[in-house]
Every structure is written in structure tokens, then in C-alpha cells.
Amino acid sequence: MHRSKPRHRSKDVGMAENSTVTVDSAVAAGAVLETWGHFMPALEGGWVRAKGGGLAAVTRVPAPPLNGVWVAGADADPQHIADLLDEVAATGLPHCLQFRPGAVERMTKLALSRSMTREEDIPLMALDDAGQLDAAQAVSGLTIRELSPKEAPAHARLAAAGFELPVEMFLQLTTPALLAAPGVRCYLGEVEGQPVTTGLGFTIGSYVAIFNIATPPGHRRHGYGAAVTARAVADGLGAGASWSWLQASAAGQPVYERLGFRTVETWQCWIAAGKTHK
Numbered sequence: 001m002h003r004s005k006p007r008h009r010s011k012d013v014g015m016a017e018n019s020t021v022t023v024d025s026a027v028a029a030g031a032v033l034e035t036w037g038h039f040m041p042a043l044e045g046g047w048v049r050a051k052g053g054g055l056a057a058v059t060r061v062p063a064p065p066l067n068g069v070w071v072a073g074a075d076a077d078p079q080h081i082a083d084l085l086d087e088v089a090a091t092g093l094p095h096c097l098q099f100r101p102g103a104v105e106r107m108t109k110l111a112l113s114r115s116m117t118r119e120e121d122i123p124l125m126a127l128d129d130a131g132q133l134d135a136a137q138a139v140s141g142l143t144i145r146e147l148s149p150k151e152a153p154a155h156a157r158l159a160a161a162g163f164e165l166p167v168e169m170f171l172q173l174t175t176p177a178l179l180a181a182p183g184v185r186c187y188l189g190e191v192e193g194q195p196v197t198t199g200l201g202f203t204i205g206s207y208v209a210i211f212n213i214a215t216p217p218g219h220r221r222h223g224y225g226a227a228v229t230a231r232a233v234a235d236g237l238g239a240g241a242s243w244s245w246l247q248a249s250a251a252g253q254p255v256y257e258r259l260g261f262r263t264v265e266t267w268q269c270w271i272a273a274g275k276t277h278k
Contacts, residue, residue, distance in 0.1 A: 023126040023243050025265040029072040029100055031245050032124065035202060035209045036070060042181045043173070049087060052080025056088050058095075061173045063165075064119075064271040067095040074102025078110045085114065094274035098122065098267050111270035119269045123253055125261040127233060128243040132260045136230035139223045142196070144231045147186045149176040155186050155212070158198040162214025174200065174212065185235055189228045197224035201232030208236025210246040226255050233259075 033055045040046040040057040049056040053073025059066040069084045081097075088095045097116060099107040111118070137144070147155055156170035163170075179186050183204055189197035196219040202209045210232055215225045233244045248256050253263070 023128050023245075023264065025100070025124075026072075028124055028126050028245050028264045031204075031207050031209065032247070033070055033072050035204060038181075038183075038204055039178075039202065042178050042184075043175065044177070049084060051084055052077040054081045054084050056084035058088060058091055058093065059173060060091070060093065061169050062093055062274070063169055064094040064096045064274075065269070066173065067091065067093045068271075069095075069097050071097070071099035071103050071107055074100060076103055076106070078106050081107065082110060082114075085110075089272065089274075092275040095272055097270045097272075100267055101265055104268060108268070108270075114272065116270040116272045119271050120250060122267045122269050123248045123263045124245065124265050124267055125248050125253070125256055126243060126245045126264050127256075127259065127261045129260045130234070130237055132258065133230040133234045133237075136223070136226045136259055137234070139227045141191045142189050142222075142224060142227055143191075144187050144189045144197075144228055146235075147179065147188055149180040151188075152176045152179050152186070154188055154195065155179075155198050155200070158188065158195050158216065159212045159214040161216040162198070164217075170212075183239075185232060187228050187231055189224050191219075191224075196222075197228045199225075199228040199232050201236050203236040203239050203241050206240075206242050208233055208239075208241045208244045210244060213246075213252065225252070226259055229256065230259055 036055055036057040037048050040048045040059055043059050045060045047058050053076030054069050054071045056069045067088055069081055071081055097111050152174050156174050157167055159170045160167035184202050186200045188195055197215040199213040200211045213225050213229050
């Protein structure tokens with residue numbers, strides 16, 4: 001089934017503003033695992049396994065944040081999480097272990113026992129007030145359009161430039177099949193016909209998850225990344241969602257805060273290098 005056309009008019013955003021939504025950390029954490037559960041199997045060779053308060057997920061893209069185990073339960077059984085990590089490690093891919101504050105003691109011991117390395121903590125952010133979305137999209141000279149599934153490579157190329165990573169990774173991650181999946185919308189922002197920013201929204205039930213917001217270095221500090229984020233959120237709200245979530249980098253966090261996102265909690269992230277990059 002195909003998606004409906006994008007909707008990001010004030011009327012739709014206003015509908016979200018008139019509803020009262022309270023997103024707590026448990027709800028947001030559940031959304032993270034649920035989103036991975038929908039997202040990973042949409043990729044060729046991708047899979048998920050749930051066990052004991054954790055979710056193992058593999059994209060087969062050779063990047064630690066895209067394969068690993070996510071732990072939403074504060075009382076998750078370390079042995080169950082270890083079993084899930086074993087399944088991921090068996091792929092030979094670099095991978096991660098991410099977990100909520102309540103699970104720090106048990107999961108840190110597990111990560112250290114496996115010689116994993118701690119990376120930068122990851123803010124889990126939620127937006128439940130759409131008041132800033134219209135203004136953020138009003139950037140002079142910028143036009144944002146939704147990409148068709150066959151235009152997936154355009155997103156991959158710009159995302160690679162924005163994250164300064166190999167384009168092959170994003171071509172493998174954001175395929176035409178993924179963009180054709182229900183609830184997925186991908187965007188390209190242009191100024192005078194030149195691509196300057198891109199992003200992806202994934203609407204599942206009551207929320208829209210935001211990924212791959214990327215602006216190449218030469219086009220930053222113009223509000224382009226905020227604009228494409230606002231468009232993705234607004235379209236999700238217009239399609240029936242009532243709130244949005246994302247995981248932010250340290251550099252992106254202030255941008256999202258200006259849009260109305262707030263940090264509900266911060267997750268630790270530990271990585272293992274893996275044995276192969278095939």
C-alpha cells in the first residue's frame with residue numbers, strides 16, 4: 001500500500017496542538033524498540049529478536065549504531081541481553097549496546113565483560129507540542145519535497161555528505177523498498193535546485209520517528225536541517241500521529257530543542273568493532 005500525499009499545513013498541525021499528549025520516558029523507550037522492530041525487517045537481510053526486555057536488531061550495514069541490542073527494561077535480565085548480543089556478534093558486524101538509565105549498573109557490567117567501548121551518550125528526545133513547526137519550515141529560498149521510492153539514492157547521497165560517511169552505507173540502508181514501506185516519508189530540501197538537506201520520518205501509530213537529518217557542511221547554519229525535521233514531524237502529525245521522537249547527536253540537540261523537542265532521558269551506548277565489514 002502506498003502512502004498518502006504529504007500534509008503539513010497549519011490545519012493539520014493545529015489538530016495536534018489542540019490535543020494534550022504527555023510522553024514519558026517509558027513510552028518513548030518503548031517507541032524506540034517498536035520502531036526498530038518495524039524498520040529492520042524492511043531491509044534486505046535485516047532482522048530483529050526480542051527477549052527479556054531487550055531487542056536485537058541487524059541492518060547488515062557495517063556501522064555500530066545500525067546493528068545491536070537496545071534495552072528498554074530497567075530490570076532486563078543480563079543473561080537474556082547477553083544471548084541477544086551473541087546473536088548480533090555472530091554476524092561479524094560492528095554493533096552496539098544501548099540502554100536506559102535504569103539499566104546502567106547491570107548493562108555496564110555486561111558491556112565491560114565483552115570488552116565493549118563506551119561512546120557518546122545519546123539523548124532520547126520527544127516532541128509533544130507542535131507550536132514551532134510552521135515557523136521552522138519558513139526558510140527563505142528553501143523548498144522541501146517528498147521523494148518517491150525510486151529517488152532513494154538522492155537521499156543516500158546527501159545523507160552521506162551530511163554525515164561525512166561512505167555513500168554505500170546509506171544506499172544499503174535507505175533503499176527504494178524502505179521508502180515504499182507504509183508510514184515512511186523521505187524528504188529533500190533544495191535551494192535554487194541544489195540539494196542542501198534531507199531527512200526521513202517513519203509514522204507508526206501515535207508517533208513519528210525521525211532519522212537521517214543531514215545537511216552537508218557547506219549548507220549548515222541556515223535553518224535547513226530544522227526545516228526538514230519540522231516538515232517530517234508535521235507530515236506525521238497530519239497523518240494521525242500525536243507526538244514525535246528522535247535520538248540526537250550533541251551537535252543536533254540544540255537544533256531540536258528550538259523545534260520543541262525535549263530530552264526525556266539519555267541512553268548509554270557501548271560498541272564492539274565486529275570481525276568483518278562485509
